[in-house]
Amino acid sequence: MVSMMIQEKVNKFIGRSKELGIKVTPQRIAIYKELASTDQHPSTETIYKKIKDYYPNISLTTVYRTLETFEKLGLISVVNVLYNAARYDANLDPHHHIVCTECKKVEDVYDESLNNLDISNKTLGDYKVEGYSLLLSGVCTSCRSN
Amino acid sequence: MVSMMIQEKVNKFIGRSKELGIKVTPQRIAIYKELASTDQHPSTETIYKKIKDYYPNISLTTVYRTLETFEKLGLISVVNVLYNAARYDANLDPHHHIVCTECKKVEDVYDESLNNLDISNKTLGDYKVEGYSLLLSGVCTSCRSN
DNA sequence: GTCCTTGCAAAAGTTTTGCAAGGTG
DNA sequence: CACCTTGCAAAACTTTTGCAAGGAC
Numbered sequence: 001m002v003s004m005m006i007q008e009k010v011n012k013f014i015g016r017s018k019e020l021g022i023k024v025t026p027q028r029i030a031i032y033k034e035l036a037s038t039d040q041h042p043s044t045e046t047i048y049k050k051i052k053d054y055y056p057n058i059s060l061t062t063v064y065r066t067l068e069t070f071e072k073l074g075l076i077s078v079v080n081v082l083y084n085a086a087r088y089d090a091n092l093d094p095h096h097h098i099v100c101t102e103c104k105k106v107e108d109v110y111d112e113s114l115n116n117l118d119i120s121n122k123t124l125g126d127y128k129v130e131g132y133s134l135l136l137s138g139v140c141t142s143c144r145s146n
Numbered sequence: 147m148v149s150m151m152i153q154e155k156v157n158k159f160i161g162r163s164k165e166l167g168i169k170v171t172p173q174r175i176a177i178y179k180e181l182a183s184t185d186q187h188p189s190t191e192t193i194y195k196k197i198k199d200y201y202p203n204i205s206l207t208t209v210y211r212t213l214e215t216f217e218k219l220g221l222i223s224v225v226n227v228l229y230n231a232a233r234y235d236a237n238l239d240p241h242h243h244i245v246c247t248e249c250k251k252v253e254d255v256y257d258e259s260l261n262n263l264d265i266s267n268k269t270l271g272d273y274k275v276e277g278y279s280l281l282l283s284g285v286c287t288s289c290r291s292n
Numbered sequence: 293g294t295c296c297t298t299g300c301a302a303a304a305g306t307t308t309t310g311c312a313a314g315g316t317g
Numbered sequence: 318c319a320c321c322t323t324g325c326a327a328a329a330c331t332t333t334t335g336c337a338a339g340g341a342c
Contacts, residue, residue: 024341027298035236039237111265
């Protein structure tokens, strides 16, 4: 799966789009292909700029709308759920977070057993790792009751 | 530490500020106190609004600048490192991410042993958990050589 | 041909910057 | 009283929305 050829991924995407009943446009293919071609998770703007090289008419609005559509249908996922505004933390002790996917509320999660994960060196590649934190996602009570 | 009284946290903050050589202003105390009083990780705007209730002259700019200052000095930390722009992922297989704290580049991390963490039920409180992902942070090779 | 999708322009929302006035150490 | 910090206003940036034209099915 990881090493699946780009074209194969795109074909799968086209099939899935048809199943979902959304239209397969050149813009959508370009956007999906751009995203599937890298593991660097570019921003919307970056995707837009890359596509513009060979598809100069594409609009940034389309990239925004398309990524949102794909995400809602489960064709892609958001890496950073909390991208809309900076969130700070006065608590510097090691702990993790859980975010409500509905209301975007974030709360602390304390679980000692998660503070000393053994992360194999080979996964880290050429990074000098400073730390990690776990972001759990779910739906909080008050959102579930709505 | 977790249950340390707010005033105690604020006092510690004031002492640390003096050590660091930054000025202790009423605005800074208010901002720190607001952040230290909750585990909900409000956005900059939310902090601003709360403080405005009892300190109507405070400026949103000050809140932005102050939080940035605190973060750079290590007085607080950012929950969502990648808050400046949406980042998407075409790869729906379970995997994690590592972000370079310098250039904000994000890459995939594959490590089977991290895909089935045993998260104790009591930590999850009243959330219905859908999933989790690990965000490692570090400095990539190209940023380290600069 | 129908209706979803696109592109443009404008609006809304978030964050940063310049500068003069004010307050801390 | 020096210099850091604040507040205001404006600019820069990111994301969303309305609407008419265009294209997929």
